[in-house]
Amino acid sequence: MKTLNQLADLVGGKVVGEGDIEIHRVAAIDKAQPGEITFLANPKYLPLLQTTKASAVIVKPGIEAPGRTLLLCGNPYLAFAKILTVLHVHPPEVRGIMAGAFVDPEAHIAEGATVQPGCVVGKNAVVGAGTTLFPGVILYDNVTVGENCLIHAGVVVREGCRIGDRVIVQPGAVIGSDGFGFAPDGAGYFKIPQVGIVVIEDDVEVGANACLDRAAMGETRIGRGTKIDNMVQVGHNVKIGADCIIVAQVGIAGSTEIGKHCTLGGQVGVAGHLKIGDNTMIGGQSGIAADLPGGEVFSGSPAIPHRDWLRASMSFAKLPEMRKEITRLRRQLEELESLVKEG
């Protein structure tokens, strides 16, 4: 519980109305009850400002609602996220190495870390203070996990991989699986050993059942603050820059480098050995088969500039009609030709 004034301090906002009311929870504007705070970002919901039962509403400066208690903020959605965090998110209880966890005697579990039942932590693995390994997390030998991380149930981190601070890994993600590399040897394929690692920088989030492959040699690297959604595939030796958004089921093939502040929509596929410049945006299901310069929006498979793709896609359904019209033009033109030449 916080007072509205405390929340205003937290988000750098300004209270209009009673600042010392107590706020217990966050709720959607149409479901909020007294004691709750809500937010209004989309102007089309303005009428709800009169009917909500919330004790306070986060809005942009300039919005007026006589008789209502408001919290004015430049970015109501961000303020809402921060208030939600302070009111609803409680770091898991620190419980040390719990019964049913198997920790190698040569592993280093910091004071203030938690290793829940069913976890297995290998030799020389390091787990930082404030980090929680939820049940069934497996850290192979020589893995490093930083401070204040949440590593959810069933996550596997293979040998030697390094995870920074404040990283969140959703359940079932695999970090450091072998890259997919084989040399044809005439009859079949000979496995190229994958002796590199994965490095995950600070403040990254990795989605459920995502797979980040270890490098063949060297590193696969995920840049600071990048958010990776569920079931994303990151190939060996890929580098992803800082603050990217990689939506669910994307696949990025080996050795590709993606700049910072890029957004890849769901189910995008990126071929190997490419360079994607900073601030690139790629529409869902696109296929990228060539370098992209950065700062632009692409869609389609193979991808083209997004506007061109939108227009071309709208013409796609007209293809059969276009073919018929071309045939008609051909016939008509030839008739006219005969007419002229014979005439």
Next chain:
Amino acid sequence: MKTLNQLADLVGGKVVGEGDIEIHRVAAIDKAQPGEITFLANPKYLPLLQTTKASAVIVKPGIEAPGRTLLLCGNPYLAFAKILTVLHVHPPEVRGIMAGAFVDPEAHIAEGATVQPGCVVGKNAVVGAGTTLFPGVILYDNVTVGENCLIHAGVVVREGCRIGDRVIVQPGAVIGSDGFGFAPDGAGYFKIPQVGIVVIEDDVEVGANACLDRAAMGETRIGRGTKIDNMVQVGHNVKIGADCIIVAQVGIAGSTEIGKHCTLGGQVGVAGHLKIGDNTMIGGQSGIAADLPGGEVFSGSPAIPHRDWLRASMSFAKLPEMRKEITRLRRQLEELESLVKEG
């Protein structure tokens, strides 16, 4: 083992021939042996009716095979599935909380439930009678699993999620991972806490390594009887109606609502905040970026009515030829024009 008469009662069918023979197993028509029952749904396999060694064959009424013992049913495939179930499917032995399972003292495991080794069950979690947690299942605090469920090995259900009765979850599925929500805060992204849950209604099946994200606030909900295949991604706050078929590797983005009796083919992507009406069918690999009214079939990315897509796809390969023909028409037309105007 059952007699053929018992099986006929089970499926509401009619025996032609000897009803008191004993049936031990089900087999494919070309591999069946005496003591086995098989089925014939596709008329092109009618000749096999004479050569199969099966003791009985499930067929549609109207089919005759003098000397053979038949089981006549309106829907032979469904009858086959029911007989397969009764002869071959044995619910796992009830074994209670087994050695090597870690169950919080404040969890509630019903009489008649089984918790196998390597499972971890959190505080206030509830497991209903007749339900089996296979090895390595992790239930976070406050999870509810109903009666007669099969929760396969390595499944993770995060805090507070609710699973109904007779639900089957294949290995490695993740239920209740955080939704993918971040607010840009200038430099990077601030995580929106995901404080909602997932609700899975009765008789749902969830495929291996599928991911169902918890709601930001409120619920992600999977309707009664819906079948979700492997590696399907369901975003936060998605609602899927009853009796849908969601084929492998589909991705459904946040807040989208899918009606009942819908079928989504493999690898389909559905954008967020959409409404898909009841009885919609979507072809494999399609991309849905707009609301769909229901009762229709769509394909393509972006999707268009299936028939239009089939026709347009057939023209796609002709595009280079069409371009050349347009260029030729242009040239010929201009020559003719010169001829007419100069002539």
Next chain:
Amino acid sequence: MKTLNQLADLVGGKVVGEGDIEIHRVAAIDKAQPGEITFLANPKYLPLLQTTKASAVIVKPGIEAPGRTLLLCGNPYLAFAKILTVLHVHPPEVRGIMAGAFVDPEAHIAEGATVQPGCVVGKNAVVGAGTTLFPGVILYDNVTVGENCLIHAGVVVREGCRIGDRVIVQPGAVIGSDGFGFAPDGAGYFKIPQVGIVVIEDDVEVGANACLDRAAMGETRIGRGTKIDNMVQVGHNVKIGADCIIVAQVGIAGSTEIGKHCTLGGQVGVAGHLKIGDNTMIGGQSGIAADLPGGEVFSGSPAIPHRDWLRASMSFAKLPEMRKEITRLRRQLEELESLVKEG
């Protein structure tokens, strides 16, 4: 550590220079240090041959570099892979059944196998000599795993499935999940029991979080030497031939048969009940909806011969322009027609 002469024997190569130098490690050509060996496959990096600090370089016969020690091999990349293996890959230590593993008294764990903590091995399951089950592997009853396999953390193998020798399974893969089969019963869907198994032949690799579904009846089969990447979905009763390469996030629907030596690019989808001939190559993101004869390259969704697809894709962006040009041609043609007929 090996001498260069020993490595030359291993790969069937020829030393130019000092054969008795000691080689400790493998490294990239621009990072290698004395005591390390590197390789040069791409002629564009030839100048690095003069500047690398490596003690030896693997090159094709015909390349000369006076003063450098070379290892001449017909296939430098394959030689590199073999040397990397001999210098860097150490089979895991044999440790038997470790504390924290739950092995059914009726399971058969060979001498020389390792079962790490958190594993659960069911009744009548068999684990061959030299095989390692990493932490948290779950083998259901009656599973067979051959010799010298690496089954990584969190892998689940369901009842009765059979894995050959020298198979590598990356973390989180699921083998033997139920196939996706349901019979409509009027209102909803009745589950078809999936009573078959999965058979994985020798020398196969299965990627992280991949899913191989058990057959409805009979077998799903993965041929000898085939390599399956992360998050690939293989439906029930699929047969994949020997020495195929199936790249990440491919989905293959039920009962499809894929020949030997096929390559499927990332995110390809293959419909059910198809036959794909030997030596087929399929471009990334393609959708296969019909049988393919073998020996050819296909791309697109629906797929067409790769060359046609390349050309058609290049025309795709021109569609709006083509439509306009067709409209202009129509107008011009009609004007000319009026002119001729009235003239």
